[in-house]
Amino acid sequence: MSVFIWEEIKQASRSLASNKVRSFLTMLGVIIGIFSVITLVTIGEGAKTYITDQIKNLGAGxxxxxxxxxxxxxTPPNPKFIYADIAYFKNQVPEIRDIVALNPGSGEFAYGKMTLKASMIMGETANAMQLMGGSLSSGRFFTEAEVEGRKKVVVIGPTVAKTFFGDSSPIGERIKIRGDRYVIIGVSESRGSIGPIDMDKRAVIPITTSNNMMGNDKIMRFNIFPKDIKKIDEVEQKLAEVVKRRIRSDDFRFMTQQGILNIVNNVLGALTGFVAGIAAISLLVGGIGIMNIMLVAVNERVREIGVRKAIGAKRRDIVIQFLVESMLISMIGGILGIFFGLLGAFLIIWSIKGTLVIAWWAVIMATTVSAAVGIFFGVYPAMRAAALDPVEALRYE
Amino acid sequence: MTRDGSKLSGSSATGAQVVVRIRDVKRIYHLGKVEVRALQGINLIVEKGEFLSIMGPSGCGKSTLMHIIGCLDRPSSGHISIDEVDVDELDDNRLADIRNRKVGFVFQTFNLLPKLNAIENVELPLIYAGAGFEERRKKASELLNVVGLNDRMYHRPSELSGGQSQRVAIARALANDPSLILADEPTGNLDSKSGEEIIHLFEELNNRGITLIIVTHDKDIAGHSKRIVRLKDGLVLSDEKIK
Structure with a gap:
């Protein structure tokens, strides 16, 4: 039997090869269906990894x-948090180990006649570096005393250092940030980009100094580090009450890495469902196309079927012959779809500097589904071929 | 298995082994409302080693008879056995087996599969018989040798002349060592020289003991056979041994 199947595959590939354009057009529905699913799933998997990494980079590990x-x-945030809240929250919720305060902003950097426009300025507390990961290639991070004293010190990213100082050390030099002079005390290690934000083209200054710069004393964001991460929900609840009382408003929100990932998963899930729907329609149309072309193939080969029956082919042999052919069409289509899907996903992921994560379950499923489409839509034409009366078939011109 | 006394033995009156035994075979089919009585009660016995021609005007039922002997069709009534197996009682699958192993077909239009080369065409019945690759190749090349085409094994039908194509078809018919070869106007599409060669090949095969039945309307072709059965209106008109 296996010998027989192998012969069938050989003969079916020849018959497909002798009609290359027709075979390819027939495959197109399956190719598009499988392509879209593989692309999306692969990008989705890549996006999940990417986002997890980036959230870690943001400090919410x-x-x-x-x-x-x-x-x-x-809603545009109208922050009511201030620097003194750090001590207050820690005091009110003793389960909190530490708090990092963060104020993102942007502005122009200048050194001599050189400028860097629209660069990111991060106001941070002195503990940010140590708690949120990241490291310096030279110099030091600012101290708590410098934060308390609202000193104009800055830790710059490697791109800033390179742009202004080339290969010489920028430590101790002064640059202008939004018109004010700051002393460079450190240069951070390269961290690449987080989404649209270039982490290497930014300046980190004490959060209090950033308050001065922005002309208010508000803080946008805290990263809360509980003593026991397993009690994260408990800490969140307790803190929520404290915050409500403190700012007399519920205009705030919590985000956990898991929470963000859940949102991402939900979005991806909805998108995957949508694309799966399109793919299903595409596979259905592709399958009908296969059925159609197989019916044509049966009509073209009535005489051949007659001859095969005359020399001893059973119904089953004819059914297998045509099923192998329709399955081959859709499986080759599926494999092409997988190939182009992975290629497309790779190009997109590569362009956003992500890592390609191949979802093998999706590849295996796509192969199985395309084989199943071929068999399902091939059954009817194959049965018709097998049911032909040999005498009639031999007489057919 | 035995339905009547006449079939108790596997031999005919002359003592030779019977390959085809046809008893009162009728075949009626319907074209719309018209009833066509293609065969109206045929009796025929073909023994092993015979070379038989079936002749008759068109519409006499010779094609229908050939289809029934070839197990492509079933009689409406009557009985037919091949190698003493009652084929009219067999299901489609068993009938396919009989066609595969007991009968070798040779057609007027050769009916080779165009996408397969000569040796692959000859291998086809062996594939359906479940033979492995080595066995198939060996047998098929032997047979192409027998029909004198050992230098054309890997040619496609489109690269072969009519005579050569018919030789491939004969090799294919011989693939499973059938009990009989059934040829339907085997020289009908050939020039006279190629036709002659094919008839000589048939004679040679018959000399080796192969049973042959040829359906033809060509007297010259029939003249090469050993026995001529003439049909008319679905009945046997005459049955004469000429050699």
């Missing part, structure tokens, strides 16, 4: 969560 101003992401 699995050991912390974020307290941010604004009820949700869509």
């Amino acid at each position: 699995y050991d912390s969560f974020i307290l941010a101003a604004g009820k949700d992401q869509n």
Whole structure:
């Protein structure tokens, strides 16, 4: 039997090869269906890895969560947090180990006649470096005393250092940030980009100094580090009450890495469902196309079927012959779809500097589904071929 | 198995082994409302080693008879056995087996599969018989040798002349060592020289003991056979041994 199947595959590939354009056009539905699913799933898997990494970079690793101003992401935040809240929250919720305060902003950097426009300025507390990961290639991070004293010191990213100072050390030099002079005390290691934000083209200054710069004393975001990460929900609840009382408003929100990942998963899930729907339609149309072309193939080969029956082919042999052919069409289509899907996903992921994560379950599923499409839509034409009366078939011109 | 006394033995009156035994075979089919009585009661016995021609005007039922002997069709009534197996009682799968192993077909239009080369065409019945690759190749090349085409094994039908194509078809018919070869106007599409060669090949095969039945309307072709059965209106008109 296996010998027979192998012969069938050989003969079917020849018959497909003798009609290359027709075979390819027939495969197209399956190719598009499988392509779209593989692309999306692969990008989705890549995005999950990417986002997890980036959230870690943002400092909300699995050991912390974020307290941010604004009820949700869509309303513009009107922060009511101030620097003194750090001590207050820690005092009110003793389960908190530490708190990092963060104020993102942007502005122009200048050194002599050189400028860097629209660069990111991060106001941070002195503990940010140590708690949120990241390291310096030279110099030091600012101290708590410098934060308390609202000193104009800055830790710059490697791109800033390179742009202004080339290969010479920028430590101790002064640059202008939004018009004010700052002393460079450190240069951070390269961290690449987080989404649209170039982490290497930014300046980190004490959060209090950034308050001065922005002309208010508000803080956008805290990263809360509980003593026991397993009690994250408990700490969150307790802190929520404290925050409500403190700012007399519920205009704030919590974000955990898991929470953000859940949102990402939900979005990806909905998207995957949508694309799966399109793919299903594409596979259905592709399958009908296969059925159609197989019916044509049966009609073209009535005489051949007659001859095969005359020399001893059973119904089953004819059924297998045509099923192998339709399955081959859709499986080759599926494999092409997988190939182009992975290629497309790779190009997209490569362009955003992510890592390609091949979802093998999706590859295996795509192969199985395309084989199943071929068999399912090939059954009817194959049965018709097998049911032909040999005498009639031999007489057919 | 035995339905009547006449079939108790595997031999005919002359004592030779019977390959085809046809008893009162009728075949009626319907074209719309018209009833066509293609065969109206045929009796025929073909023994091993015979070289038989079936002749008759068109519409006499010779094609229908050939289809029934070749197990492509079943009689409406009557009985037919191949090698003493009652084929009219067999299901489609067993009938396919009989066609595969007991009968070798040779057609007027050769009916080779165009995408397969000569040796692959000859291998086809062996594939359906479940033979492995080595066995198939060996047998098929032997047979192409027998029909004198050992230098054309890997040519496609489109690269072969009519005579050569018919030789491939004969090799294919011989693939499973059938009990009989059934040829339907085997020289009908050939020039006279190629036709002659094919008839000589048939004679040679018959000399080796192969049973042959040829359906033809060509007297010259029939003249090469040993026995001529003439049909008319679905009945046997005459049955004469000429050699």
